[in-house]
Amino acid sequence: MKVVNSLKSMKKRDKNCRVVRRKGRVYVINKTNPRFKARQG
Structure with a gap:
């Protein structure tokens, strides 16, 4: 996961x-290729 x-x-x-909000943080998730994960902040 990249920040x-x-x-x-x-x-x-x-x-x-996809851009998803969870617990006040914004994430980018990808179900087909889980390598592309990121978190803002």
């Missing part, structure tokens, strides 16, 4: 990436 300031660039890495 980044801007999730927009992480969302562009793969077409299946």
Whole structure:
């Protein structure tokens, strides 16, 4: 999991990436390819 300031660039890495809010944090998750995970902040 990468920690980044801007999730927009992480969302562009793969077409299946989704932006999800969990427990006050913003995550990028990808079910088909779990390598592309990121968290903001």
